[in-house]
Amino acid sequence: MEVKQNMSRIWKQRTAEAKALAEPLSSTIARLKTSLTESNSQGLLSGCSVLFAARPDQTELLNRTCFGRPIITAEKDKQWFQLSLEEALYLSSILKCMKLVGENKSTKSDEELWCHMMSKYYNFPVMFKAYSHLRMKNWVVKSGSLYGVDFVAYRHHPSLVHAEYAVIVLSDEGESKNGRLNSWSDFHCTLRLCGGVVKTLLLLHVRRMNGDGRICVSSLDDYNVEERIVSRWNPEKSREGPTSTREGSL
């Protein structure tokens, strides 16, 4: 993924960059993985989300890596987290540090999980591919519903940086087609909004390359993700620098 030339404006405070460098996201995620694995963590499938009771140290790690959102309950000794389906499956299938269980506390197989996810959201495989694609590159990925996009991606914790990318996931496959950006007016609208909230529009085109038609977590490798950044072309910024212009005008 292209790295922006001017990084200074993405940090929220002056000290944010130093803080981020001192605590790379990858190492905090590694600590989260160890902690969740050691405690045999179980996430409880509950409708369109997954509930998880975290120990105090896990609470801090989940907050720092931006998985789920803490929910307020009357229980004093544990903090419950509500994870999105993408977040839960990422912890379970990619990081392999959380088991997901149904209401009868039985562990679900990969195939059962996939079935459950798709029964909630037909476009789940494509969205999960996009989510895990970014997470695996250590981007913090949160819902983009506030901006009318699928995800927003942060370089580090949202308390330190502004979201850099507004992400729309596109797919060619029949039902997974979400119909976004098919008309110019939709395209203009999205681009204008991204400009207004100082985010770059990132299109992730998820395509199924091969595979036996069976959809499961292991078939994720059959999907290919193509990244495209969309931005306005600024003629002023794109022409040759002032030195050569001045030479030319003499």
Next chain:
Amino acid sequence: MEVKQNMSRIWKQRTAEAKALAEPLSSTIARLKTSLTESNSQGLLSGCSVLFAARPDQTELLNRTCFGRPIITAEKDKQWFQLSLEEALYLSSILKCMKLVGENKSTKSDEELWCHMMSKYYNFPVMFKAYSHLRMKNWVVKSGSLYGVDFVAYRHHPSLVHAEYAVIVLSDEGESKNGRLNSWSDFHCTLRLCGGVVKTLLLLHVRRMNGDGRICVSSLDDYNVEERIVSRWNPEKSREGPTSTREGSL
């Protein structure tokens, strides 16, 4: 169309409201109509727009009623205007004050005009119905491409007021379907953008009610326009006033 409760914020300057009241748009359009009729005005079909050479008084009237945009040429005695297809057909077929001619200067019949417009833009009948629907109610209607919508509608001249409505035209008919607002993310995106630029989202749903299948200017009556305003529901503003709330909490 619903009139906003709080009108004060739409005016650009303090004196704008008085200026607008002194010069209702309907009377300026009536003067434009008289002037264009008297001079046997001819608009020249040219690709996706119509060119018109205006006399000085007509230049002023076109500018004040926001038809077309003046273009710079080397000719000193006349001011050329570039009209959109909707604007030109409105002047020609609804106000009946301009003839539209082809490159060989021959006047086009209604049917020929319609064919020409549709060859440039398949969705023209639906867009023109929406445009004329608003214009006939004395709204100033301009392109909404800057905001990723079909039109923007102003209560008076854009120099006096901010655009109140961002207009998206929807249609059920096969090819005219522009695929907008079919997904929640597109909907959120549009609504968020409208909020950001202080416009209300106005959906014009254009439906063909009957007719013999022939499409011409007179068949516009067969189309029905349904207006819908979309805005966020604000629980704070929608609940009962502070007096009754206080009573309830005692």
